[in-house]
Amino acid sequence: MRRGAVAAAGAAVLLVAGCSSNSGKGPAPTPVVTVTVPTAPPAAAVAVLGPTGPSTAKPCTGTAIPVGTDPQPVIDAAAEGTTFCFATGVHRLTRAVQPKAGDTLGGAPGAVLSGAVRLSGWKHAGTSWSVRGVLPAAYKLKGQCEDSKTNPCQLGEQLFLDGKHLTRVMSLAQVKAGTFYGDYTTNTVYIGDDPAGHVTELSRTQTAIDKSADNVTVTGLTIEHFASRPQAGALQAGPGWKVLSNEVRWNHAVGIMVIEGDHAEVSRNTVADNGQLGIGQYRSADVRISANLVTRNNTDGFWIADWESGGIKSTRSSGEVSGNDIVANRGIGMWSDIAEYDRRITGNRIRDNAADGIRYEISYAGVIDQNVVEHNGFGTGRGSGGTLWDGGGINVNTSSDVQVRGNLIKDNRNALSIQSRTRGEGPRGTYVLSNVLVEGNLFVMTDPAASLGVVENKKSPTQPGAITFRRNSYQGADKFAYRGRTLTWSQWQQSGFDQDSVSS
Numbered sequence: 001m002r003r004g005a006v007a008a009a010g011a012a013v014l015l016v017a018g019c020s021s022n023s024g025k026g027p028a029p030t031p032v033v034t035v036t037v038p039t040a041p042p043a044a045a046v047a048v049l050g051p052t053g054p055s056t057a058k059p060c061t062g063t064a065i066p067v068g069t070d071p072q073p074v075i076d077a078a079a080e081g082t083t084f085c086f087a088t089g090v091h092r093l094t095r096a097v098q099p100k101a102g103d104t105l106g107g108a109p110g111a112v113l114s115g116a117v118r119l120s121g122w123k124h125a126g127t128s129w130s131v132r133g134v135l136p137a138a139y140k141l142k143g144q145c146e147d148s149k150t151n152p153c154q155l156g157e158q159l160f161l162d163g164k165h166l167t168r169v170m171s172l173a174q175v176k177a178g179t180f181y182g183d184y185t186t187n188t189v190y191i192g193d194d195p196a197g198h199v200t201e202l203s204r205t206q207t208a209i210d211k212s213a214d215n216v217t218v219t220g221l222t223i224e225h226f227a228s229r230p231q232a233g234a235l236q237a238g239p240g241w242k243v244l245s246n247e248v249r250w251n252h253a254v255g256i257m258v259i260e261g262d263h264a265e266v267s268r269n270t271v272a273d274n275g276q277l278g279i280g281q282y283r284s285a286d287v288r289i290s291a292n293l294v295t296r297n298n299t300d301g302f303w304i305a306d307w308e309s310g311g312i313k314s315t316r317s318s319g320e321v322s323g324n325d326i327v328a329n330r331g332i333g334m335w336s337d338i339a340e341y342d343r344r345i346t347g348n349r350i351r352d353n354a355a356d357g358i359r360y361e362i363s364y365a366g367v368i369d370q371n372v373v374e375h376n377g378f379g380t381g382r383g384s385g386g387t388l389w390d391g392g393g394i395n396v397n398t399s400s401d402v403q404v405r406g407n408l409i410k411d412n413r414n415a416l417s418i419q420s421r422t423r424g425e426g427p428r429g430t431y432v433l434s435n436v437l438v439e440g441n442l443f444v445m446t447d448p449a450a451s452l453g454v455v456e457n458k459k460s461p462t463q464p465g466a467i468t469f470r471r472n473s474y475q476g477a478d479k480f481a482y483r484g485r486t487l488t489w490s491q492w493q494q495s496g497f498d499q500d501s502v503s504s
Contacts (some may be wrong), residue, residue, distance in 0.1 A: 013020045015043070017464070034473050037502050038440050038441065038442045038471075040139070041491075042406055043347070044349055044370055044372045045372045047323070047347070049349070051482065052245070053443075054222060056259040058220075060085035060107060060220055060273065062084055062213065065084055069091075069244075071097050071152045075100065078100075078103075080100040081100075081103060085107065085108055086113065087386070088110040091111070091112065092114050093114065094114075095206050096206070096209060097113075097208065099212060101213040104218075107222075112221075112222040112223075113208045113223045114226075115203050116160065116202055116225035117201065119202055124194075127175070129190070130187050130190045133325060134187070134189055135182055136204065137184075140152060146381050148303070148382065152168045153302045155168065156228065156253070157204065160199075160203075160250070161195070163248055165299060166193075168301075169181050170359060175190050175428040177193050195256060203227040208234075209481045215240035217243075218241070219246055222246065223249075224250045228275075229253055231280070231308065233259075234256075235257070237256065238261045238264070241258070243264070243265070245268045250274065251274045254276055254278075256279045258279075261284040264284060264287045264340075265287070266279060266287070267292065268296075273295075274297045275302070276308065276309055278294035279292065279311070284314075287314075287371045289321045290320070290321070291324065293324070293325050294326045294329065295327045296329065297309070303383070304355055304379045304383075305383035305384045305390070309332070310330060310355060311326040311334060313335040313338050314337070319343065320343075326348055326350045327349070327350075331354055332350075332353060332355040332357075332359050333376060334357070334359070335356070336366060337363070338362055339362070339426045339428070341364045342365050343360075345358060345360075345366070345367070349372045349374075351373075351376070354378065354379030354384070355384070356395040358395065358408075361397040362399060362423045362431040365401045366374075366403070372407070373407055374393070374408070374410040375412060376412045377391060388452075388455045391413075391414065392451075394407070394415075395418075396436055398423045400433070403436075405437065409442070410442050410444040412450070414451050417452070417455065419456070421456075421460055432460075433466055436467045438472065442473050443477055445475065445476045449479075450477075450481075454467060454483075469497040474504070475504055478503075480497075
């Protein structure tokens with residue numbers, strides 16, 4: 001270790017001042033102060049999430065909804081607070097289910113809510129097959145795509161061949177095996193695979209379940225193949241909702257979206273392979289998102305580096321994101337953006353996401369603690385890169401009163417990026433980098449190109465005392481950034497950071 005330290009049971013004990021005896025003459029000596037510096041990872045590093053999804057739901061007992069039945073008249077005819085049980089099989093919804101206050105929407109084993117229609121009547125010409133009359137009328141488009149020229153992610157319909165997601169292309173000339181093209185002018189769908197003997201399905205319905213009432217529970221269901229629009233969810237939850245033990249997969253935009261849903265809970269779900277984002281939260285206070293598997297989201301080509309793609313994103317909200325596995329999403333793992341407050345991101349395992357593992361941006365009062373943040377930020381798409389401006393395992397961007405403590409931050413493209421930018425005003429004052437504490441973290445950096453530290457705009461210089469680094473442990477780190485300079489460990493300490501930390 002480069003500073004005098006003694007390893008002890010998962011910690012380094014550093015003697016930083018004074019002596020321990022007094023001869024009785026002269027002023028009392030400065031007492032010995034010991035500081036515990038982490039050398040072992042947090043508990044999340046060895047924790048196992050366990051099963052998620054419908055297999056973990058309690059059995060459903062209540063009013064049955066058979067396959068082939070429109071569920072809405074059944075729900076409308078019942079009193080508030082009724083439990084409805086979707087039968088085993090595929091329920092093809094042509095409109096969003098709207099529950100009443102206190103209702104429970106549950107499922108028997110194997111109950112699937114699908115927003116797709118089956119296609120037939122294909123005609124073969126040249127190297128493609130086509131079917132007419134199955135697309136909706138052209139609609140207003142939004143969203144930023146990785147391909148910013150043709151913008152394929154803005155269109156909501158997806159095509160599945162025997163359950164396999166086909167990639168959208170934007171012209172007939174591009175159609176080949178594994179792809180499809182939707183021509184909204186002629187209302188024609190083209191594919192490059194012979195559909196004979198196969199099940200072809202087109203997602204059409206936008207929403208499975210809508211936030212029509214408060215205190216609804218959704219549990220034990222598989223929700224798939226909905227043509228949700230960018231920033232909207234296949235499942236849209238409201239105030240007091242409990243979204244427990246579902247699988248939400250292969251929907252075009254967001255899997256589960258909490259909208260103005262104070263005190264909602266999202267737990268034990270598998271949220272995978274959605275086109276834009278796994279879980280979203282908007283203008284919702286005191287929401288708990290815990291013990292979910294959020295993986296492989298952004299299948300439809302949304303902008304990886306900087307537009308709501310990836311695992312979880314929350315805006316203008318508060319609450320706790322804890323104990324989740326957020327893995328291999330094509331975007332940011334966990335993103336708090338715009339006026340977040342009283343946010344705690346704790347005990348998650350955030351690995352192999354293409355952009356930042358955690359990004360805390362233009363927000364207030366956040367705690368990021370006890371997470372494992374490993375091997376994030378290696379995306380190579382539009383706007384991705386290796387500088388601290390591009391982010392890191394954890395990225396704190398122009399936010400105030402943020403604590404980053406007790407995390408394992410290991411082998412990310414960059415370890416920790418703290419950014420000071422000019423970002424305007426928010427509901428709790430000007431967005432500014434201030435009162436950021438980085439404490440008790442274990443940084444492991446085996447790539448000599450990886451860095452950590454502070455970058456700033458000329459118009460937004462970091463103010464003295466705005467950032468504190470203390471009691472951290474570094475392994476392999478010798479590339480730090482501050483005031484526009486690249487620093488060694490020694491120079492970093494000379495700049496006033498990590499005076500009681502260790503490096504090896």
